Amino acid sequence: xxxxxxxxxxxxxxxxxxxxxxxxxxxxxxxxxxxxxxxxxxxxxxxxxxxxxxxxxxxxxxxxxxxxxxxxxxxxxxxxxxxxxxxxxxxxxxxxxxxxxxxxxxxxxxxxxxxxxxxxxxxxxxxxxxxxxxxxxxxxxxxxxxxxxxxxxxxxxxxxxxxxxxxxxxxxxxxxxxxxxxxxxxxxxxxxxxxxxxxxxxxxxxxxxxxxxxxxxxxxxxxxxxxxxxxxxxxxxxxxxxxxxxxxxxxxxxxxxxxxxxxxxxxxxxxxxxxxxxxxxxxxxxxxxxxxxxxxxxxxxxxxxxxxxxxxxxxxxxxxxxxxxxxxxxxxxxxxxxxxxx
Numbered sequence: 053x054x055x056x057x058x059x060x061x062x063x064x065x066x067x068x069x070x071x072x073x074x075x076x077x078x079x080x081x082x083x084x085x086x087x088x089x090x091x092x093x094x095x096x097x098x099x100x101x102x103x104x105x106x107x108x109x110x111x112x113x114x115x116x117x118x119x120x121x122x123x124x125x126x127x128x129x130x131x132x133x134x135x136x137x138x139x140x141x142x143x144x145x146x147x148x149x150x151x152x153x154x155x156x157x158x159x160x161x162x163x164x165x166x167x168x169x170x171x172x173x174x175x176x177x178x179x180x181x182x183x184x185x186x187x188x189x190x191x192x193x194x195x196x197x198x199x200x201x202x203x204x205x206x207x208x209x210x211x212x213x214x215x216x217x218x219x220x221x222x223x224x225x226x227x228x229x230x231x232x233x234x235x236x237x238x239x240x241x242x243x244x245x246x247x248x249x250x251x252x253x254x255x256x257x258x259x260x261x262x263x264x265x266x267x268x269x270x271x272x273x274x275x276x277x278x279x280x281x282x283x284x285x286x287x288x289x290x291x292x293x294x295x296x297x298x299x300x301x302x303x304x305x306x307x308x309x310x311x312x313x314x315x316x317x318x319x320x321x322x323x324x325x326x327x328x329x330x331x332x333x334x335x336x337x338x339x340x341x342x343x344x345x346x347x348x349x350x351x352x353x354x355x356x357x358x359x360x361x362x363x364x365x366x367x368x369x370x371x372x373x374x375x376x377x378x379x380x381x382x383x384x385x386x387x388x389x390x391x392x393x394x
Contacts, residue, residue, distance in 0.1 A: 067115060071112070095127075095128045123166065125169050145392040146171065152388075154167070160322070232259060236263060268309065268310040293369050315368060319371050324345070329343040329345055331367065333367065
C-alpha cells in the first residue's frame with residue numbers, strides 16, 4: 053500500500069506494527085500530519101558479519117518506505133572502533149556492509165533507490181560535532197554513560213573510555229543526520245532515552261524512538277554475530293543453513309525458541325504481506341503437507357505436537373535459503389567477506 057492510499061492513522065499503523073515500543077507516539081502522529089518529509093534512521097556498526105536476523109529491521113525499513121518516510125542507514129564506522137574493532141580492518145568491514153545490506157533489502161522486494169547510506173565518519177569528525185560531544189560529556193557523569201551503554205557496548209569490569217563516548221555520539225547522530233526518528237532494537241532503549249534527555253539540553257529537539265523486539269538465537273540466546281552457532285550468516289550456503297537449523301534448539305511442544313521467533317518476526321510477516329501460505333512439506337505416510345496462513349495456527353499445531361520439530365526445521369531452511377538466493381548471486385560479496393573477516 054502506497055502512502056497516497058493511507059491517511060495518518062494508516063501510516064502510523066504501518067510504521068509501528070510489530071514494534072515492541074514507541075517513545076513519542078503523539079510526536080510521531082504530529083510528524084505524519086505535517087507536510088514535511090519525515091526522516092528515520094537505522095544505524096549499524098560494522099563489527100561481526102550480518103546474519104539472517106537483520107531481516108527483522110529490514111522488514112521495518114520496508115514498512116517505513118511504504119509509509120512515505122525517507123530512510124537513512126548509518127554505517128557507524130567510528131562506533132565500531134569504539135566497540136573494539138581494529139582500525140586496520142574497519143574499512144574492509146564497511147565495504148562489506150555497504151555491499152551486503154542493499155542486497156538483503158532488495159531480497160525483501162524493497163527498492164533501495166529510496167535509501168540513503170551515510171558513514172558516521174563523514175560528519176562525526178567535524179569540529180562542531182566534537183564540540184557537542186564535549187558539551188554532552190559535561191552534562192553527564194561516568195555512571196550515566198555506563199548505564200546508557202550497558203546493553204549495547206562490551207564494557208567489562210574496567211570499561212574503556214571509548215565505550216562511554218559511544219552513547220553520547222549515538223545521541224548526537226540524531227541531530228547531525230537531520231532525522232525525526234531513530235529506529236533500533238529494544239536493547240538500544242537506554243541510549244534512546246539518553247538521547248531524548250540530552251539533546252534538548254543543547255537546544256536540539258528530542259526525536260521519536262522506535263524499537264523492535266530482540267530475536268533469540270538458534271541456541272536459545274540472542275542471535276549474535278559474536279556467537280557463531282547462534283546465527284545463520286548471510287554467506288552460509290544452502291547445506292550450512294540446513295545443518296545449523298538441524299542443530300538448533302527446538303523441543304517438541306515448546307515454542308520458546310529461536311526458530312519460532314524467526315518465523316513469527318520474519319517469515320510470516322512476508323507471507324501475510326504477499327498473501328502466501330507457509331508450507332511444511334511432509335511425506336504422505338506422515339500426514340502430507342501442512343499449510344499455514346498465520347503464525348498462531350502454526351504455533352498451536354507445534355504446541356499440540358501435530359508439527360514435528362524436524363519438519364519445521366526443513367520448512368524454515370527452505371524459506372531462509374529462498375531469502376538468501378538473490379543475495380548469493382552477488383559474486384563480489386564472498387571476496388569482500390573474506391577480506392573483512394579472514
